[in-house]
Amino acid sequence: MNSRRLITLLLLGSALLLAACDAAPAAPDATPTVQATVAPTNTPVPPTPTQTATPAPQRVFAQNVLPEAVRASINNVLAQQPADFIAATDPNTADLQVAYAPNVDLPTIGNVVFVLVAPLPALMDDVPFSTVQAAWQGQPVVCDACTFTGTLRLSESTLAALKVVLGEPAPGAVEVVASDQLMQTLWDNADSWGIVPFDQLTVRLKVLSIDGLSPLHRGLDLNTYPLIVKVGLAGSIETAQKLQAAFATPITNRDENKLSLVAITGVTAMSRDFAATMDAQGVLYPAELIKDWFLTSDIVHISNEVSFWEDCPPQPTANRGVFCSDPKYWELLTSINTNLIELTGNHLNDYGPDPLSYTLGIYEAAGIPYFGGGRTITEATRYITITDHGNVLAFAGCNPVGPSIGWVDGLDDGRPGSAPCSSPFPKLQEEIGKAKAAGAVVFATLQYNEQPLGEYSYETAQSQANDFARLVDAGASVVSGSQGHSVQGFGLKGNAFLHYGVGNLFFDQTQAINLRQNFIDRYIVYDNRLLSVELLATYRDGSQQTRPMTPEEKRDLLKTLFDLSYWE
Numbered sequence: 001m002n003s004r005r006l007i008t009l010l011l012l013g014s015a016l017l018l019a020a021c022d023a024a025p026a027a028p029d030a031t032p033t034v035q036a037t038v039a040p041t042n043t044p045v046p047p048t049p050t051q052t053a054t055p056a057p058q059r060v061f062a063q064n065v066l067p068e069a070v071r072a073s074i075n076n077v078l079a080q081q082p083a084d085f086i087a088a089t090d091p092n093t094a095d096l097q098v099a100y101a102p103n104v105d106l107p108t109i110g111n112v113v114f115v116l117v118a119p120l121p122a123l124m125d126d127v128p129f130s131t132v133q134a135a136w137q138g139q140p141v142v143c144d145a146c147t148f149t150g151t152l153r154l155s156e157s158t159l160a161a162l163k164v165v166l167g168e169p170a171p172g173a174v175e176v177v178a179s180d181q182l183m184q185t186l187w188d189n190a191d192s193w194g195i196v197p198f199d200q201l202t203v204r205l206k207v208l209s210i211d212g213l214s215p216l217h218r219g220l221d222l223n224t225y226p227l228i229v230k231v232g233l234a235g236s237i238e239t240a241q242k243l244q245a246a247f248a249t250p251i252t253n254r255d256e257n258k259l260s261l262v263a264i265t266g267v268t269a270m271s272r273d274f275a276a277t278m279d280a281q282g283v284l285y286p287a288e289l290i291k292d293w294f295l296t297s298d299i300v301h302i303s304n305e306v307s308f309w310e311d312c313p314p315q316p317t318a319n320r321g322v323f324c325s326d327p328k329y330w331e332l333l334t335s336i337n338t339n340l341i342e343l344t345g346n347h348l349n350d351y352g353p354d355p356l357s358y359t360l361g362i363y364e365a366a367g368i369p370y371f372g373g374g375r376t377i378t379e380a381t382r383y384i385t386i387t388d389h390g391n392v393l394a395f396a397g398c399n400p401v402g403p404s405i406g407w408v409d410g411l412d413d414g415r416p417g418s419a420p421c422s423s424p425f426p427k428l429q430e431e432i433g434k435a436k437a438a439g440a441v442v443f444a445t446l447q448y449n450e451q452p453l454g455e456y457s458y459e460t461a462q463s464q465a466n467d468f469a470r471l472v473d474a475g476a477s478v479v480s481g482s483q484g485h486s487v488q489g490f491g492l493k494g495n496a497f498l499h500y501g502v503g504n505l506f507f508d509q510t511q512a513i514n515l516r517q518n519f520i521d522r523y524i525v526y527d528n529r530l531l532s533v534e535l536l537a538t539y540r541d542g543s544q545q546t547r548p549m550t551p552e553e554k555r556d557l558l559k560t561l562f563d564l565s566y567w568e
Contacts, residue, residue, distance in 0.1 A: 456515060
């Protein structure tokens with residue numbers, strides 16, 4: 001009990017005692033009088049109020065080397081508790097400082113994840129951490145397919161963070177580059193590597209995993225991944241712990257609740273020899289070696305170009321150009337968690353409109369959205385949206401090549417079908433613009449001419465590149481060619497990614513190597529922004545089973561395609 005309260009209580013006790021003495025009854029008068037009876041009261045006398053000073057809020061300074069997103073999260077928490085904390089602008093007058101934490105004993109409130117990157121056309125995918133350490137120490141770099149000039153490029157704030165986990169770099173081992181110039185500097189020095197905060201990735205930079213660990217994947221082990229730095233609180237332990245408790249969840253620049261992995265595929269046509277293989281080997285056989293890529297994705301897109309039909313004849317048929325799929329093959333698509341269907345294919349109405357109507361019923365019963373086709377022209381040409389982990393993803397597509405029997409209402413008979421369009425795709429551009437204006441990350445697909453150069457080829461005609469670029473100008477972040485039986489090259493325009501032909505996924509063409517090669521393009525969307533793309537390369541052998549390419553096979557293919565790509 002403090003002395004002021006003790007004195008107050010003593011004084012209060014004395015006052016009550018004196019009041020009791022003063023209230024002793026007087027001697028009665030000789031002549032009695034009538035008096036009103038007043039009930040005694042037990043209401044205590046209130047204590048004399050004391051003045052208590054309100055403690056000033058603690059001043060908290062978030063160091064400028066922290067990423068902007070992290071500092072914004074800190075300031076947001078401070079703003080919610082103005083009576084306890086305020087943001088400080090001067091570190092010298094702050095009660096607490098938020099900084100990278102070299103001391104494991106400091107109270108922590110989160111972490112910052114950094115990423116090893118190279119220009120997108122780099123051929124390597126994974127780098128040992130020992131190689132990163134060697135580069136940091138100015139030693140020679142040795143690893144498979146590594147091309148490296150010997151200088152790591154990063155911003156000043158990234159350098160300050162990585163000193164915590166990697167120590168002081170060797171003289172000349174790193175080059176400090178302004179954040180807004182780093183991407184271009186890496187492209188100007190094609191054999192260089194950089195390190196950037198996760199949330200500052202762009203699709204122009206290729207993420208290099210470290211010892212098999214990629215920050216693009218879900219379930220990243222933050223205790224094992226080496227390029228992560230904790231954010232700590234320096235100052236009074238009591239104050240630091242109070243602020244630490246104010247963070248309901250740790251702050252980070254990599255929140256998996258904001259992360260969407262979108263797998264976009266090429267041609268699926270479960271018919272002909274491919275169907276015969278499933279009949280012989282089992283419906284799930286074609287995807288057994290690649291299914292994990294789909295099961296670890298949030299959105300799995302399939303461009304199914306062939307309708308299911310209960311009366312589909314046994315495969316293969318004598319007519320090699322007319323397609324249908326037995327409904328039992330639907331199990332292959334459900335086994336890989338397909339949750340988005342594209343309908344821009346050429347062969348949807350090969351057996352008339354009834355199989356497609358039946359097929360749309362399958363999708364609708366499964367609750368799987370579709371785009372690029374439908375029952376009516378309005379349904380076929382609209383964009384659709386999917387919200388995943390807080391990201392709004394829009395999808396739209398069309399078929400500029402026909403045939404007319406495959407287009408919705410293509411014979412003026414009200415048939416379902418693919419969305420018709422012709423260059424420069426005014427309706428598709430309109431839908432892309434509306435989706436973009438609504439705040440979505442837009443994916444556009446085209447069932448383009450399969451042979452723009454007269455044969456199945458790795459090459460992309462300039463006219464195709466121009467048409468795809470128009471859709472970027474309209475607001476698309478991704479433009480993908482669903483038609484490509486032969487895998488084709490890539491393009492960049494601003495911060496948008498173009499893939500002119502993804503290749504066959506589930507189809508039977510094996511007569512040439514470029515028809516057996518395929519990509520599953522997995523796009524990483526973070527906080528409603530296209531952040532990166534993984535090019536997952538596959539090879540389909542003569543048995544119709546698709547497998548991951550070996551690193552050597554993938555490097556050889558990428559080198560060919562990068563030389564044929566359009567970089568802006």
